[in-house]
Amino acid sequence: MLSAVGIIAEYNPFHNGHAYQLQLAKQRTNADVVVAVMSGNWVQRGAPAIVDKWVRTEMALAMGVDLVVELPVFDAVQPADLFARGAVRIVDQLQCDSLAFGCEHADYDFAQLGRIAVDDDQAHFRDYQQPYPALIQAAINEQFGININQPNDILALNYAQAVHQLDSKMQLVPIERVGSRHHDADFNGALASASAIRKAILSRSIKTVQPYLPAPVYSLLQNHNYLDLSAFWSIIRYQLVMTPLDELNQRYQMTEGLEYRLKEAAIKHAKFKEFMSAIKTKRYTYSRLQRLLVYVLLQANQDDFIHHDPYLRVLGFNPTGQQYLNQVKSQIDWPIISKIDQSMLKSVIKTEFNAGMLIQMKNGQYQDLYRHPIIKK
Amino acid sequence: MLSAVGIIAEYNPFHNGHAYQLQLAKQRTNADVVVAVMSGNWVQRGAPAIVDKWVRTEMALAMGVDLVVELPVFDAVQPADLFARGAVRIVDQLQCDSLAFGCEHADYDFAQLGRIAVDDDQAHFRDYQQPYPALIQAAINEQFGININQPNDILALNYAQAVHQLDSKMQLVPIERVGSRHHDADFNGALASASAIRKAILSRSIKTVQPYLPAPVYSLLQNHNYLDLSAFWSIIRYQLVMTPLDELNQRYQMTEGLEYRLKEAAIKHAKFKEFMSAIKTKRYTYSRLQRLLVYVLLQANQDDFIHHDPYLRVLGFNPTGQQYLNQVKSQIDWPIISKIDQSMLKSVIKTEFNAGMLIQMKNGQYQDLYRHPIIKK
Numbered sequence: 236m237l238s239a240v241g242i243i244a245e246y247n248p249f250h251n252g253h254a255y256q257l258q259l260a261k262q263r264t265n266a267d268v269v270v271a272v273m274s275g276n277w278v279q280r281g282a283p284a285i286v287d288k289w290v291r292t293e294m295a296l297a298m299g300v301d302l303v304v305e306l307p308v309f310d311a312v313q314p315a316d317l318f319a320r321g322a323v324r325i326v327d328q329l330q331c332d333s334l335a336f337g338c339e340h341a342d343y344d345f346a347q348l349g350r351i352a353v354d355d356d357q358a359h360f361r362d363y364q365q366p367y368p369a370l371i372q373a374a375i376n377e378q379f380g381i382n383i384n385q386p387n388d389i390l391a392l393n394y395a396q397a398v399h400q401l402d403s404k405m406q407l408v409p410i411e412r413v414g415s416r417h418h419d420a421d422f423n424g425a426l427a428s429a430s431a432i433r434k435a436i437l438s439r440s441i442k443t444v445q446p447y448l449p450a451p452v453y454s455l456l457q458n459h460n461y462l463d464l465s466a467f468w469s470i471i472r473y474q475l476v477m478t479p480l481d482e483l484n485q486r487y488q489m490t491e492g493l494e495y496r497l498k499e500a501a502i503k504h505a506k507f508k509e510f511m512s513a514i515k516t517k518r519y520t521y522s523r524l525q526r527l528l529v530y531v532l533l534q535a536n537q538d539d540f541i542h543h544d545p546y547l548r549v550l551g552f553n554p555t556g557q558q559y560l561n562q563v564k565s566q567i568d569w570p571i572i573s574k575i576d577q578s579m580l581k582s583v584i585k586t587e588f589n590a591g592m593l594i595q596m597k598n599g600q601y602q603d604l605y606r607h608p609i610i611k612k
Numbered sequence: 613m614l615s616a617v618g619i620i621a622e623y624n625p626f627h628n629g630h631a632y633q634l635q636l637a638k639q640r641t642n643a644d645v646v647v648a649v650m651s652g653n654w655v656q657r658g659a660p661a662i663v664d665k666w667v668r669t670e671m672a673l674a675m676g677v678d679l680v681v682e683l684p685v686f687d688a689v690q691p692a693d694l695f696a697r698g699a700v701r702i703v704d705q706l707q708c709d710s711l712a713f714g715c716e717h718a719d720y721d722f723a724q725l726g727r728i729a730v731d732d733d734q735a736h737f738r739d740y741q742q743p744y745p746a747l748i749q750a751a752i753n754e755q756f757g758i759n760i761n762q763p764n765d766i767l768a769l770n771y772a773q774a775v776h777q778l779d780s781k782m783q784l785v786p787i788e789r790v791g792s793r794h795h796d797a798d799f800n801g802a803l804a805s806a807s808a809i810r811k812a813i814l815s816r817s818i819k820t821v822q823p824y825l826p827a828p829v830y831s832l833l834q835n836h837n838y839l840d841l842s843a844f845w846s847i848i849r850y851q852l853v854m855t856p857l858d859e860l861n862q863r864y865q866m867t868e869g870l871e872y873r874l875k876e877a878a879i880k881h882a883k884f885k886e887f888m889s890a891i892k893t894k895r896y897t898y899s900r901l902q903r904l905l906v907y908v909l910l911q912a913n914q915d916d917f918i919h920h921d922p923y924l925r926v927l928g929f930n931p932t933g934q935q936y937l938n939q940v941k942s943q944i945d946w947p948i949i950s951k952i953d954q955s956m957l958k959s960v961i962k963t964e965f966n967a968g969m970l971i972q973m974k975n976g977q978y979q980d981l982y983r984h985p986i987i988k989k
Contacts, residue, residue: 469973473847476969477911502969505976534854592853592879596846599882 281525302556349395658902679933726772928986
């Protein structure tokens with residue numbers, strides 16, 4: 236019987252910090268297998284991954300992940316709580332014994348924090364005039380005297396809440412992040428955040444990021460069409476201009492008349508940056524707005540992103556990962572998808588297929604149809 | 613009282629043949645005013661005009677047209693009979709005394725042919741296994757021993773039918789086309805068809821067409837982003853791939869399950885030419901399919917292209933044209949639109965605005981909002 240540790244990741248791209256996390260996750264859990272649940276072609280902050288999911292699966296496998304399973308677009312492009320819930324559900328389905336995650340404060344008892352945040356009388360939060368996550372943070376601060384206000388601590392809390400809500404037996408393994416905070420734009424030793432790395436690749440060149448990437452990853456990153464949401468601006472603009480308001484307002488998360496604001500700005504502004512500045516208000520973060528633009532691109536409504544049947548999509552594995560998959564197969568309730576044919580395009584995979592076609596139309600590489608999992612010998 | 617001759621045109625672009633037609637139309641009718649009803653940004657065969665409607669209005673005014681009125685996209689991007697009906701209705705509203713048009717056989721009595729084709733017992737046509745225009749042509753051949761099988765003769769017949777159907781008093785003025793048949797791909801003296809000219813501009817260079825264009829037109833044609841339907845391929849493909857089948861099949865003219873054929877081909881083919889070959893069958897002409905792609909681009913349903921309220925949109929005039937417009941204004945039943953503000957975007961102008969935004973997103977020039985008619989001194 237192989238034991239497994241699960242990791243939730245975007246690997247956008249895989250960098251030295253991820254390698255460090257992977258190593259510690261193995262050491263601390265003594266697991267035989269590392270399972271990564273990885274965002275597919277679109278990531279949580281509402282953007283395409285810088286390279287497609289197949290290249291990023293290659294990276295993960297090259298760096299020691301044994302099994303890569305896709306976090307579907309309807310779970311990945313979501314606010315942190317829904318992202319965490321979708322991902323944890325998959326890790327749990329995969330029968331992992333533990334879940335390892337990076338955070339700023341590995342000394343916090345996340346299992347306890349997750350329990351308390353969820354079980355606390357939620358009615359009492361409703362009195363506040365603040366968003367729900369802020370309320371939970373305030374409650375935790377009141378009860379424990381600690382601050383959950385850094386990005387990876389917040390995500391860790393979301394994982395812990397999801398594990399508790401799902402009544403999962405998975406052990407939580409917080410791993411202290413080193414060297415670089417998530418949003419650091421500058422490089423720091425051999426560790427740089429994924430966001431700083433992406434920025435450098437997109438605005439400068441791939442060469443500038445070599446020190447911050449494991450050698451196999453650097454090699455796999457060569458010669459791709461590096462994508463950002465701005466690569467889809469002409470299509471986003473087209474959609475916002477052309478689609479009638481009463482259809483635009485059907486899009487997932489198109490609340491409070493945002494469709495008027497978006498359409499007006501799209502008619503007026505020819506450049507993506509100017510458009511984004513025009514729609515930004517204090518009320519909405521850039522991530523919230525960018526995710527909304529992804530839903531517009533996908534022509535996706537509430538049903539596509541909330542009421543969908545679950546499935547497991549295998550992106551790649553090595554012999555250990557394959558052995559583990561065989562071991563747990565019978566305990567998995569969901570359909571396991573390893574290749575996609577035409578007949579499945581109306582099925583659960585529909586939204587993922589559309590999300591993949593957006594990428595395929597840019598990079599010319601098949602994303603779903605005709606693709607088999609990557610097998611690393 | 614000024615008398616006026618109407619011309620229905622696309623001026624895509626204006627060429628020596630159009631100049632010849634204009635001159636003869638004036639000579640033969642002795643009209644004081646030439647009114648052109650011109651396709652806007654999109655033309656009958658299902659494509660964007662090579663340059664936008666404002667540049668083409670400048671051309672028409674430079675070459676002696678006194679008043680240019682827009683043929684709205686819902687009339688322009690239609691099969692020949694609906695194109696003719698929409699255009700003739702506008703010429704008639706503009707109180708023109710006559711309608712001049714080019715044709716291969718100016719000796720035919722089009723007024724009579726138009727009457728007969730329409731009034732003949734249409735039930736008797738239903739026995740045939742042929743499309744309606746072919747049946748009319750057969751009936752005319754039977755009755756008069758003449759063949760209406762060349763493109764401009766066919767269009768002329770459609771004009772004649774529309775004039776008769778509308779019970780218009782306009783006189784028909786057929787003008788023999790010289791030098792070049794409509795579809796000739798090669799140049800012939802100083803006359804070349806608009807289609808040969810477009811092809812040369814798009815595939816070779818603007819310089820190669822200088823001999824076939826009046827000097828003012830050649831000058832106005834410089835330094836534009838020359839458009840063809842293929843310029844919109846990435847958006848067409850996006851729409852076909854992303855839009856659900858049950859929404860695609862709501863598009864105007866999306867009949868007989870064409871949505872399946874189009875979606876499948878769009879998923880498969882990355883190049884426009886290959887896509888077009890894949891969807892082409894004997895059943896549908898390229899023009900029919902290209903028009904369908906324009907409806908897809910416009911996200912336009914039956915209502916947008918069939919059940920719309922009429923209006924007159926003035927694109928440009930010289931002092932004579934302005935005087936004429938003032939003379940006939942009180943006899944025009946439709947709203948006359950000369951400039952468009954935000955409040956009109958939900959009105960009759962909606963489809964035209966969308967059609968213009970497609971062009972504006974390519975060439976960066978305002979097409980409808982903030983545009984006033986061009987006034988030539």
